[in-house]
Amino acid sequence: MEELDGEPTVTLIPGVNSQKKQMCFDWGPGEMLVCETSFNKKEKSDMMPGCPFIHIIRKNEDVYSQILRKLFNESHGIFVGLQRIEEELTGKSRKAQLVRVSKNYRSVIRACLEEMHQLAIAGKDPASDRQFSIQVSSLSAMELIWNLCEILFIEVAPAGPLLLHLLDWVQLHVCEVDSLSADVLGSENPSKHERFWNLPGNTQTLTELELKWQHWHEGCERHLQDGTFASSPHLESLCKIMLGDEAALLEQKELLSNWYHFLVTRLLYSHPTVKPMDLHFYAQSSLDLFLGGESSPEPLDNILMAAFEFDIHQVIKECSIALSNWWFVAHLTDLLDHCKLLQSHNLYFGSNMREFLLLEYASGLFAHHSLWQLGVDYFDYCPELGRVSLELHIERIPLSTEQKALKVLRVCEQRQMTEQVRSICKILAMKAVRNNRLGSALSWSIRAKDAAFATLVSDRFLRDYCERGCFSDLDLIDNLGPAMMLSDRLTFLGKYREFHRLYGEKRFVDAASLLLSLMTSQIAPRTFWMTLLTDALPLLEQKQVIFSAEQTYELMRCLEDLTSGRPVRGEPDAQQLQDDDVETTKVEMLRLALARNLARSIVKEGSLEGS
Amino acid sequence: MEEIYAKFVSQKISKTRWRPVPPGSLQTVETFATGSWDNEENYVSLWSIGDFGNLDSDGGFEGDHQLLCDIRHHGDVMDLQFFDQERIVAASSTGCVTVFLHHPNNQTLSVSQQWTRAHYHTGPGSPSCSSAPCTGVVCSNPEIVTVGEDGRINLFRADHKEAIRTIDNADSSTLHAVTFLRTPEILTVNSIGQLKIWDFRQQGNEPSQILSLTGDRVPLHCVDRHPNQQHVVATGGQDGMLSIWDVRQGTMPVSLLKAHEAEMWEVHFHPSNPDHLFTCSEDGSLWHWDACTDVPEKSSLFHQGGRNSTFLSHSISNQANVHQSLISSWLITDPAKDRIEITSLLPNRTLSVNSLDVLGPCLVCGTDAEAIYVTRQLFS
Numbered sequence: 004m005e006e007l008d009g010e011p012t013v014t015l016i017p018g019v020n021s022q023k024k025q026m027c028f029d030w031g032p033g034e035m036l037v038c039e040t041s042f043n044k045k046e047k048s049d050m051m052p053g054c055p056f057i058h059i060i061r062k063n064e065d066v067y068s069q070i071l072r073k074l075f076n077e078s079h080g081i082f083v084g085l086q087r088i089e090e091e092l093t094g095k096s097r098k099a100q101l102v103r104v105s106k107n108y109r110s111v112i113r114a115c116l117e118e119m120h121q122l123a124i125a126g127k128d129p130a131s132d133r134q135f136s137i138q139v140s141s142l143s144a145m146e147l148i149w150n151l152c153e154i155l156f157i158e159v160a161p162a163g164p165l166l167l168h169l170l171d172w173v174q175l176h177v178c179e180v181d182s183l184s185a186d187v188l189g190s191e192n193p194s195k196h197e198r199f200w201n202l203p204g205n206t207q208t209l210t211e212l213e214l215k216w217q218h219w220h221e222g223c224e225r226h227l228q229d230g231t232f233a234s235s236p237h238l239e240s241l242c243k244i245m246l247g248d249e250a251a252l253l254e255q256k257e258l259l260s261n262w263y264h265f266l267v268t269r270l271l272y273s274h275p276t277v278k279p280m281d282l283h284f285y286a287q288s289s290l291d292l293f294l295g296g297e298s299s300p301e302p303l304d305n306i307l308m309a310a311f312e313f314d315i316h317q318v319i320k321e322c323s324i325a326l327s328n329w330w331f332v333a334h335l336t337d338l339l340d341h342c343k344l345l346q347s348h349n350l351y352f353g354s355n356m357r358e359f360l361l362l363e364y365a366s367g368l369f370a371h372h373s374l375w376q377l378g379v380d381y382f383d384y385c386p387e388l389g390r391v392s393l394e395l396h397i398e399r400i401p402l403s404t405e406q407k408a409l410k411v412l413r414v415c416e417q418r419q420m421t422e423q424v425r426s427i428c429k430i431l432a433m434k435a436v437r438n439n440r441l442g443s444a445l446s447w448s449i450r451a452k453d454a455a456f457a458t459l460v461s462d463r464f465l466r467d468y469c470e471r472g473c474f475s476d477l478d479l480i481d482n483l484g485p486a487m488m489l490s491d492r493l494t495f496l497g498k499y500r501e502f503h504r505l506y507g508e509k510r511f512v513d514a515a516s517l518l519l520s521l522m523t524s525q526i527a528p529r530t531f532w533m534t535l536l537t538d539a540l541p542l543l544e545q546k547q548v549i550f551s552a553e554q555t556y557e558l559m560r561c562l563e564d565l566t567s568g569r570p571v572r573g574e575p576d577a578q579q580l581q582d583d584d585v586e587t588t589k590v591e592m593l594r595l596a597l598a599r600n601l602a603r604s605i606v607k608e609g610s611l612e613g614s
Numbered sequence: 615m616e617e618i619y620a621k622f623v624s625q626k627i628s629k630t631r632w633r634p635v636p637p638g639s640l641q642t643v644e645t646f647a648t649g650s651w652d653n654e655e656n657y658v659s660l661w662s663i664g665d666f667g668n669l670d671s672d673g674g675f676e677g678d679h680q681l682l683c684d685i686r687h688h689g690d691v692m693d694l695q696f697f698d699q700e701r702i703v704a705a706s707s708t709g710c711v712t713v714f715l716h717h718p719n720n721q722t723l724s725v726s727q728q729w730t731r732a733h734y735h736t737g738p739g740s741p742s743c744s745s746a747p748c749t750g751v752v753c754s755n756p757e758i759v760t761v762g763e764d765g766r767i768n769l770f771r772a773d774h775k776e777a778i779r780t781i782d783n784a785d786s787s788t789l790h791a792v793t794f795l796r797t798p799e800i801l802t803v804n805s806i807g808q809l810k811i812w813d814f815r816q817q818g819n820e821p822s823q824i825l826s827l828t829g830d831r832v833p834l835h836c837v838d839r840h841p842n843q844q845h846v847v848a849t850g851g852q853d854g855m856l857s858i859w860d861v862r863q864g865t866m867p868v869s870l871l872k873a874h875e876a877e878m879w880e881v882h883f884h885p886s887n888p889d890h891l892f893t894c895s896e897d898g899s900l901w902h903w904d905a906c907t908d909v910p911e912k913s914s915l916f917h918q919g920g921r922n923s924t925f926l927s928h929s930i931s932n933q934a935n936v937h938q939s940l941i942s943s944w945l946i947t948d949p950a951k952d953r954i955e956i957t958s959l960l961p962n963r964t965l966s967v968n969s970l971d972v973l974g975p976c977l978v979c980g981t982d983a984e985a986i987y988v989t990r991q992l993f994s
Contacts, residue, residue: 073622076984080962373626373652376965376982404690404707404747405763405788405805407652409852410966410982413876413896438744439737440765442786446805446833476786478824479806484831 018054028060031370035060070115070122071138072374077111078334079377085341086384098159101342105153108334109146116142144303145331147176148322151310152335155279157342161209165282166267166275173267213276220246247273249292262293263307279313286311315344319356333364333381358385362392369396379414390418398423402431405443412450425451432456436463442479445486445493454490461492465499465531474500495526502538515542515549522561532565533586536593543596552604559597566590618959618989621678625650625657627980629694632973633660636699643976645682647702648986649691651968656691658704658714659684660723663976663988679988685714685723693751693791695758697772701726703758709733709745711760713772729770729777733762750791752800759800761789767802769814781812781819791837795844795861803834803849811861825865827857836880841888846944850878854895856903858944868945871954874899876966884972887993891944892977894967900979902992904955905944960987 016037019026025042028035038057085104116139123135154160154168227242243251247269252259259265266289270277277285286308290300300308302325309317323332339345340357361381368378378396382389397415402408408431415423428451435444441460448456467475474480480500487497498521505514521527522535539558542549550558628651635641644663650656660682689708697703702714702723715726733746746764753759757778758770765785768777787805795801798814799822807830810821833852840846847859849867854874857867874895884890891903960967965982975992 069624072624072984076622080964080983084962372654376626404692406692406747406749407690409877410896417876437737438735438746438764440735440763440786440788442765442804442806443763443788446787446831449831478808478810478821479786482806482808482824482826482831484826485829486831 014060016054016058016060018056019058020054024053034370070119073118074111074115075330075368075374075377077114078108078330079380081107081111082334082337082384083380085338098157101338102153102158105149105157105338108338109149109153112142112146112149116146141326143176145326147172148303148306148310148318149331149335150175151307152318152339155282155310155313156315156339156344160279165279166270166277169267170271173264209276216275244268245272247271253292253295256293259293262290262304265289265293283308283312315339316356319360323360329360329364329367333360336360358387358389361385362388365389366392366396369400375400376410383418393418394420394423398426402427405431425453427451428453429456432460436460441476445479449486449489452489457490458492461490461496464496465492465528469534474503491526492528495521495528495531498526499535506542511542511545511547511549515539515554518542519550519554519557523557529565532561533589536562536565537589540593540596543600548600548603548607550600550604552601552608555597555601555604559594559601562590562593562597617991618961618987619678620985620987622983622985623648623681624984626652626982626984627968627986628691629969630971630978630980630986631694631696631702631969632971632976632978633699634696635973643974643990646679646971646978646988647694647696648980649687649694649704651690651692651707656687656689657684658687658691658694658702658723660716661986663990679986683716683721683723685725687712690747692747692749695751695753697753697758698755701772703751703753705748705751705760705762707747709748709762709764711748711751711758711768711770713758727772729768732760732768732770732777733764733766735764749789750802752792752794754794754797757797759792759794761792761802763788765789765804767792767800767812779814784812784819784821785810790833790835793837793839793847795839795847801837801839801847801861803837805833807831807834807851809834809837809847809849809859809861823861823865825859825861825867827870828866835877838881838883840883840944841885843888848881848883848891848944850881850893850895852877854878854897856881856891856893860945873901873956879966879968880970882970882972886974889944890972890993892970892972894970894979896966898960898964898966898981900959900967900970900987902957902959904957906955959989 015021016026019037019039025040026037027040028037036057037060039054041053081104088100119135119139119142123132123139126132150172154165154172158168160168223242223246227239227246231242240251240254244255249269252265252269252272256265259268263286266286269289270285274281274285290304290308294300302321306318306321306325309321319332319336322335323329326332336345336357337360345356362385365378365381365385368374368381375396379393382393382396385392397411397420400407400411402411408427412424412427415421415427428447432444432447432451432453435441435447436459441463444460445457447453448460464474464476464480477500480496481504483493483497487494498517502514502517502521505511505517518535518539522532527535536558539550627648629647629649631647632643633645633647635643646661646663648659648661650659661679662682663679687704687706688710689706691704692707693705695703697713700716700718702716704712704714706712709730709732711729711732712725713727714723716723731745733748735744735746746762746766748760748762750761751758756772758772760768760770761784765783765787767781767784767789769779771778785802785804785808789802789804792800792802795811799811800814801809801811803809807827809825811823811825813822816822832855834849834857835852836850838848840848845860845862847861849857849859850873851857854872854876856871856873856878858869858871859867873893874897876896878893878895881891881893884892889904889906891905892900893903894900959977960979964985967979967981970977970979972992976988976990977992978986978988980986
């Protein structure tokens with residue numbers, strides 16, 4: 004567990020003169036922002052240039068974070084698997100399944116523990132070794148607590164096997180047992196007990212076991228009274244131990260590394276068929292006896308005690324305080340919730356404890372540059388606030404490459420978060436436009452079904468055309484396909500390009516009717532009409548008559564629309580006058596061409612065939 | 615079928631590639647390279663798969679893969695290719711292309727060559743030093759071709775400081791992947807669903823051929839060429855669709871196969887058994903497509919739990935006659951006769967499988983769940 008005492012480490016902020024100036028700070032999800040204020044420590048105001056930077060301070064986790072990442076990733080897989088099996092099972096198979104999940108979690112913790120232990124004893128440098136050792140003890144405490152919770156809450160071991168499970172638990176976690184004493188203490192037990200604890204078959208009932216044990220216990224007592232072991236004090240104390248004599252047990256205190264080892268040993272010899280509900284009596288007294296008033300219980304002791312008292316909420320609360328990240332409490336609470344052990348306990352903001360812890364954990368994941376993908380799944384399984392939290396977090400992920408953006412978009416689309424899709428696509432499309440990647444910009448607006456942006460992109464293309472007289476990115480415009488329908492402007496762009504293509508292929512009649520339809524169907528922006536009419540000029544001047552009379556009337560109408568609609572300007576300057584001149588010339592040329600074409604078409608249509 | 619080993623490696627894997635085995639040698643497949651992404655410090659790493667009967671120091675599983683060496687890489691590793699036995703080319707999200715050299719005697723990697731501004735944006739709104747991610751790289755000794763988000767194609771040659779040839783603005787959208795067709799010809803796929811073939815012998819900046827899907831312009835993310843038949847190409851799209859193309863015939867794909875539920879990140883023909891195709895996707899699955907048309911009873915061998923095995927007859931777009939003396943099983947158009955068997959190789963659904971590679975009987979893949987999966991018995 005974390006040590007509570009000791010000098011806090013001092014971190015110097017570069018560039019800030021902490022002697023003279025005051026600093027301000029604010030906490031973030033995993034980091035702290037610090038900057039210099041303009042307040043001086045002394046009274047006189049020094050007009051010294053201050054440090055202009057804002058610093059981000061983060062705890063240096065490089066040392067062990069690599070291994071913890073494996074913990075996060077593997078447990079994520081187990082978590083998601085647990086949510087998915089939830090619906091299917093009932094009864095006994097469900098319990099077995101939940102126990103298996105719990106064991107999976109524990110094996111992941113153990114794997115990380117061992118890896119960290121290897122690194123700790125590898126002895127690279129003392130500072131990181133110390134960090135590793137702290138983490139190792141933290142992880143092993145987590146596994147200890149989880150194991151106990153599994154026995155008491157999930158497995159819900161009944162009176163008989165309870166002690167066996169507790170025995171396993173202690174044996175697993177108590178590492179410092181002197182080998183000699185192990186022989187002495189251990190060798191007697193199996194031989195005596197195997198005869199009585201024939202549990203694999205579980206053929207005996209609890210009362211039968213109790214009876215047999217009582218019988219054996221009385222036998223032992225008689226031996227002690229009769230002084231069978233009087234010759235050897237060692238054997239005598241052994242016999243006392245086996246009778247569960249507390250004083251004798253406490254004499255061997257060095258061999259019992261902690262009070263729960265003492266507890267289990269005591270129970271083994273005095274109350275082997277202890278019922279779960281009686282456990283806390285013995286636990287409390289064991290703790291008191293073991294500590295003997297010399298030291299006070301540590302956080303770990305309090306947690307274990309709360310577990311023995313079957314106070315789940317207390318366990319979780321204490322763990323939340325004692326441990327440095329939310330991983331443990333989030334996953335344990337979720338598992339216990341699946342065992343239907345947590346009453347819905349409304350917190351101030353309306354969600355229950357499980358959801359609160361999962362939200363905290365997932366938010367912490369989102370603060371990590373890489374683990375945000377795990378956080379998504381955790382939010383998914385928070386029914387009340389998960390979706391909203393995800394919506395807020397997912398928009399703030401920095402998108403450095405298109406591939407990352409695609410993954411984020413896929414997350415949003417799978418959850419029908421259309422607003423977020425739209426906003427992300429808009430950001431990407433805007434970036435693309437600025438980098439002159441009009442094809443990419445269009446592709447993003449198609450994905451977001453963003454007609455407004457598609458219009459913007461098309462306007463860019465059209466502007467480029469007007470400036471340069473030719474289209475850029477023909478590969479895109481020629482191959483728009485159904486995407487053309489996304490916005491009117493885009494459709495216009497596609498059709499306009501088609502007009503050029505038809506003209507290039509000398510299919511003048513088709514080109515002409517297309518051109519006309521572009522104007523009459525109103526999809527051409529008004530500003531472009533002049534260009535379109537100018538494009539019609541060469542068609543009007545062809546030797547053969549291309550536009551029919553009807554069509555010519557239409558064209559004339561368009562021209563009149565265009566010229567009549569022009570607003571009267573104020574003070575015209577030289578440039579404007581020049582422009583006006585050009586405009587007037589163009590209009591006159593058009594009128595002339597249209598009139599001539601009208602004449603010819605009327606004549607042509609009025610003549611007989613073949614003339 | 616196969617045993618697949620997973621190992622969590624504390625970094626999201628963007629690319630995995632087997633080291634090529636020299637042709638004609640009796641060496642087995644042993645080493646693979648990985649690139650990571652989305653970390654503050656990304657790494658290109660080399661791993662070795664253990665020999666049988668080889669337990670490592672802490673009693674790890676004999677099939678477990680071990681890290682040989684790694685080297686820091688600036689930016690995400692967007693693509694990775696072995697240039698030859700010792701050199702690896704990595705494409706970065708900073709627009710830089712790096713050639714790493716592996717020193718087998720002391721098991722280290724070092725930077726052998728670097729082109730730092732291979733890909734960059736120029737535009738009215740982009741700052742002058744704006745870099746663009748390099749999205750794809752392909753090697754054919756001594757040439758290296760790279761493509762990027764800036765729509766640029768670069769042709770490099772190892773040991774030349776500058777690019778031999780650059781096609782600026784080859785595409786108005788992002789180029790996602792590139793592959794060689796024949797040596798002077800490459801094929802690129804982009805984010806508006808087009809395949810473009812470029813011939814380096816020609817001087818201009820125009821593609822020699824453009825192929826695309828009809829209908830929606832779904833972005834294409836990956837491409838691979840059939841190892842023996844250079845006109846057959848497979849692509850994977852953003853909607854998870856697998857398309858098989860014959861680049862000599864028309865402008866549309868030969869078959870469209872509905873595959874994954876999300877972006878298909880990589881598609882690979884098996885280099886020595888090209889009737890087998892592998893795809894991996896954002897939806898967390900890796901599929902093995904078996905188009906062997908000969909043995910119908912093969913299906914009875916695949917009866918182990920934990921995988922799906924389905925039959926799918928492929929849907930075909932309108933296709934003109936295919937007259938070949940040697941018809942690739944991927945191009946066969948008779949739906950009644952042909953079945954493609956699809957098997958999912960990963961035991962559980964996981965986060966996105968970003969990359970895969972196959973060589974001989976071995977397959978390696980990397981996921982966003984920071985795990986690498988290796989199997990050495992692909993066809994047992």
